[in-house]
Amino acid sequence: MNDGSGMPVKTEERLRKPRADAIRNRERVLEAAKAVFSAGGVEASLEAVARRAGVGIGTLYRHFPTREALFEAVYRREVEQLSDLAARLQSEAAPVEALRLWLRANVEFVATKKGMAAALAIATSGTSELTIFSFARLTKAVGGLLARAVAAGDVRADVSAEDLLRTLVGMCLLHDQPGWQAGVVRMLDVLIDGLRVSAPTRRKK
Amino acid sequence: MNDGSGMPVKTEERLRKPRADAIRNRERVLEAAKAVFSAGGVEASLEAVARRAGVGIGTLYRHFPTREALFEAVYRREVEQLSDLAARLQSEAAPVEALRLWLRANVEFVATKKGMAAALAIATSGTSELTIFSFARLTKAVGGLLARAVAAGDVRADVSAEDLLRTLVGMCLLHDQPGWQAGVVRMLDVLIDGLRVSAPTRRKK
Amino acid sequence: MNDGSGMPVKTEERLRKPRADAIRNRERVLEAAKAVFSAGGVEASLEAVARRAGVGIGTLYRHFPTREALFEAVYRREVEQLSDLAARLQSEAAPVEALRLWLRANVEFVATKKGMAAALAIATSGTSELTIFSFARLTKAVGGLLARAVAAGDVRADVSAEDLLRTLVGMCLLHDQPGWQAGVVRMLDVLIDGLRVSAPTRRKK
């Protein structure tokens, strides 16, 4: 899989040419898919994606042989962003605040990219090998924040990362009601208050 | 044909036509719909419902001329049961406990009748007039319990019934993971702790 | 089939009871069918007919076991009216005028009962045994008028009743254009002028 050396070892002349446009097309499809899944929901047709990307449907299939593969590719980067954010918050905010901010960031994501809700739902309940990876990554992200808060003595220890993640995602699934975003943020605060070990500082809005 | 009494009973209010099979079929379709909506989500095919119910697709359409009508019929009874339970709990348990029990009852419902999750989701996010009614009814149920707890000074006043209901439903939506039920019950306790005005009594498992 | 006498001859007790409502229902269905076929075209659903008649679909089928049978029954009386009219015109108008009036009467029929066009079309092109009878009857009607005019020396002899009937019906089939009725009447006059043996008296409107 990896050449490993800087010198051409194989006779595969394929390595040279076909890069530029192939990569551009792949990128275009990803962009289009994000937009289309956001706007039209997860059920959007792949033809619509291809059309928006300005490529043939066949090209889409070359890059992403199944619908799942495309979906995976689309939200993998989102998952990575959230994961990275968790790492950053670990060192940039107090334990409980870091947790709160990360949870809210998720809400933001769903608010701006409707497709994310489905993506997260799949990540948390899907059975495919691909989604398992994403679930693990997100669990690790929230688990790290949670563990730090527990270690600091701020948060009770009997709640698992999985449960918290699942709750978060569930809360975001019903994002079609007016005012859902404010409601979810409010409930996250309530939840965090419930998590606190003692004297839950009632935060003022 | 004969009412068994020996005397002709001609009063037209007598069942003009028995329809043993019609009733049975209607029931079967409802059962099937509950199961299928549970497994396949709200978008499940009506043909699948008919197939599972063991009736022709035409029969399904006769009883429920629109998809909406079927939904409505499926979840109306569940919604009513939950609504009735809330009324009963109002007078049979202490405010916070009543709230907790009702929330848990919802989880039970979803656990035993998978269809409920979809039903609740529809009730909380549907846009049809029918679902609006159901949403209102559930909101009223939880709102009553919430208001009582607030009035008793046990629970903070800045959380709306809508938000609480939506959170509950969201938490139940991902019910395919192993151990989801225990996790949700745990998170509900956390949530209630967060709702308490003071000294959250940490409940022991 | 016919009792023939005024005294009960058969032990078939069925002869007494079931008349009144059965006949009424048959009549109602016929009326409804005429209305529905007129309004909704020939493709109208039989359920719609039954609904309009206020009877069950089963009842409709009891009286008219096939769609064809119903259709036949509906337009048979219309055909009979046209046939009777031809007989009357034979003795009440001059040969050519009688022909003209009868042709126009057909147009009137179609104008007031849209279904008639289809009925006539079926009568002239249908292959079922039932329609053959109607075709024969109408052919005889127009044939009588035509023969009389030929015998009087007013009309050429090389046009068959079938051709004339078919032409008439065809002209009426396109009855959806605005002004079709006046147009058809005008063309019928032209046709009659063409039929005349000599000096076609140009009729003034």
Add this chain to the structure above:
Amino acid sequence: MNDGSGMPVKTEERLRKPRADAIRNRERVLEAAKAVFSAGGVEASLEAVARRAGVGIGTLYRHFPTREALFEAVYRREVEQLSDLAARLQSEAAPVEALRLWLRANVEFVATKKGMAAALAIATSGTSELTIFSFARLTKAVGGLLARAVAAGDVRADVSAEDLLRTLVGMCLLHDQPGWQAGVVRMLDVLIDGLRVSAPTRRKK
């Protein structure tokens, strides 16, 4: 991939993609549609058309996204041929003869391509913008011939092109009876005799 000349031809106006099969399929669908619409009327099922054409239903829809589009494609060429013929006859035959020949050509068309009857019927009674165009074209065709005959003093002036066209089409609609074609030709002659201003030359068969 290579134009065979040995030199790269990059001009984009070159056929970007040959689609031998696509063209063949389109043609097949058109043929099938003509046949099926003829046999089963305008309401014939598109699935039947696809079946007869030997292509998948999806292919039919790709080429003709709506039923209307298929109609349009089917009869446009026929209408054009008839229109062109009218233009040619204007200069190649005496006024009345030109009219007669054109009317007969229509009969021929229907006789050889049964689909034409439906096509003409649609053209004369359809309400879509497409059919209006076709109706206008045919009206213009017959109108030109008619006007020339009127100008020559051969034909009465009080018959409109629309009426004449509609009559012609109606006459051809019932083309399932044996001997219909001879009958229609005969009636067309009668009609033309009726149209003549004076001394209708009785044509011998």
Add this chain to the structure above:
DNA sequence: AATGAATGAGGGTTCATTCAT
């Protein structure tokens, strides 16, 4: 590699017709 034509399964829906009550 890219394209887009072809395919057909599948979902929604209607209705003619049969059959149990």
Add this chain to the structure above:
DNA sequence: TATGAATGAACCCTCATTCAT
């Protein structure tokens, strides 16, 4: 007899996926 419930074939149409060019 009258009723209307049940059935399923047939239509329409969409789209995921395959394949020839």
